[in-house]
Amino acid sequence: MFTGIVEERGEVIDLERLKDSARLTARGSRVTTDARPGDSIAVDGCCLTVVEVAPDQGRFTVDVMAESLARTTIGSLRPGVSVNLERAVRADGRLGGHIVQGHIDGTGRILSRQSTPHWDLVEIAVPAGLSKYVAEKGSIAVDGVSLTVAAVQDEPEPVFTVALIPTTLRLTTLGLKVPGDLVNLEVDVIAKYVERLSAEEVSA
Incomplete structure (x- = not known):
């Protein structure tokens, strides 16, 4: 779950289009400080699962399934484009915005x-x-x-x-x-x- 309070404005490094999915790599120094594979990061509001992370470089990679590509703007992203980034909220954190699932409608x-x-x-x-x-x-x-x-x-x-x-x-x-x-x-x-x-x- 997320709150809709963006932690930082990141940058797209690469979007690799695969047969029925895509692999997105982005830079975000704040969201990668404690990120691990399996964690969730919202990219422009879309909840995505981290598959690779390099905190020392401030970059992370996520897989994007066909459903997400069809319903969101993720598929149109290009290297150098800015994106909103937010880590999943901790259970003991503040709900500063509202309940956001990261499931784009x-x-x-x-x-x-x-x-x-x-x-x-x-x-x-x-x-x-x-x-x-x-x-x-x-x-x-x-x-x-x-x-x-x-x-x-x-x-x-x-x-x-x-x-x-x-x-x-x-x-x-x-x-x-x-x-x-x-x-x-x-x-x-x-x-x-x-x-x-x-x-x-x-x-x-």
């Missing part, structure tokens, strides 16, 4: 961003099948960053808005994104469980 497209003296307002188009889980003042993870939904609209297409504070702009890749860019989305898992339980009650 789909990708959204940035439609616009408006800068103000104190924050940026960013509009993101959300796939129709996910829009029902997005609620004003609710939580959502965008490229692994825990954010509060500032506004939601359903017509003419599902769109939500988030406000990015200076710290988020400075410490995560969201400060680099421009309209047209795709981002990984993970909706609040609690909303999905509520829907599932409600459907079972109705069918009963």
Whole structure:
């Protein structure tokens, strides 16, 4: 489990495409300090398992399965690209953001961003099948960053808005994104469980 509080902005070293998967190597000096093979690191919000690590070089390697490549932006990464990195939260750690599984539900497209003296307002188009889980003042993870939904609209297409504070702009890749860019989305898992339980009650 993760919290959506990005620990550092890392850098892609290599993405090796295999037959039905890929092997990603990235640099992150903080997340590799205590990483071992088998540990989980979220890369742009996608939970991936470490298979190799070189703490002295600040680099680690993860395998990416076909499902992850299909649902996320991981497959489009290139050497030199910045990525958000977060280690799995310890059981005795602070839950600074919200409960984030690292299981990406789909990708959204940035439609616009408006800068103000104190924050940026960013509009993101959300796939129709996910829009029902997005609620004003609710939580959502965008490229692994825990954010509060500032506004939601359903017509003419599902769109939500988030406000990015200076710290988020400075410490995560969201400060680099421009309209047209795709981002990984993970909706609040609690909303999905509520829907599932409600459907079972109705069918009963």
